[in-house]
Structure formats: structure tokens, C-alpha cells
Amino acid sequence: MIDLENIFKKESVEDVILHFAPRIPYPRIDRIYVKYNFEVIASGELLRTYQRLLKEGKLLENKKPLPEKGPNWKEPVFVTEKRYGLE
Template identity: 70%
Template sequence: MLDLEGIYKNESVEDVLLHFAPRTPYPSIDRMYVNYKFEIVANGHLLETYQRVIREGKLLENGKPLPEKDPNWKEPKFVTNNKYGIE
């Protein structure tokens, strides 16, 4: 079973975005941070990080609800290590 709470509480905001943004709309990611680590949303860190990964070419906004993986995208280590039940 996927441990979403563990991911949102323990992993960097950038890594969470790199994994979830191509498959989950931003408002859903925002809502998960509100549930598990509110201060990330309250201080603007989530939006700042999202904008930065777009600028750095890790995610590509395409006019659709979900961004695409850009050439500089790398799978986060928590995913490659199969942490939190991710397969």
C-alpha cells in the first residue's frame, strides 16, 4: 500500500512534484500538503518550487492539466529505491 503521508511528510517538495505532477493535478498535490504538511503551502514554498522546476526544465507546462517530463527530469530516489510502497 502506498504511504502518501510518509512521502509528503519526509521527501523534498521538488521530489514530490517530480514524481506526482506528471500524473496528478497541482490542486491535488496542494491538497495533500494541506493535509500532511500545511506549512509548505502556507509559506508559498510549494508554488515557488513548482515554478522553479518548470524554469529548470524538469517539468514542461503544455496547456493541459498535467505537465510533462522535460529533458532534465530525473526520477526521485525515493521512487527508484521502491520506498513507501511505490512499484
């Protein structure tokens, strides 16, 4: 089972977005941060980071609700190390 609480509390906002944005819609990521790490929402960090990742080409918007992995996308270290129950 994936330990979402620790992912959203311990990992950088950029890494969390890079892993989850191509899989779940932004509003759901926002709600998970509200539950586990509200400071990221209150400070505006989540939205700023998401917009920056789009500008940097790490994520690409399309006509679907989920962005695609961009040409500059790299898998976050917590995923490659299979932390938090990720496979």
C-alpha cells in the first residue's frame, strides 16, 4: 500500500507533482495536500510549482484533464528508489 501521507509531507512539491500529475488531476493533488500538508496550499507553492513545471517543459498541457510528461521530465528519486510502497 502506498504511504501517501509521508509522500506529501516529506517529498518536495516538484517531485510530488512530477510523479502524480500525469496520473491524477491537479484538483485531487490539491485536496491531498489540504489533508496532509496544508501549508503548501496556503503559501501558493503548489500552484506556482505546477506552473513552473509547465514552463520548464517537465509537464505538457493537452486537451485531456491530465498533463503529459514533457521532454524535460525526469522520474523523482523517491520513485526510482521505490520508497513509500511504490513499485
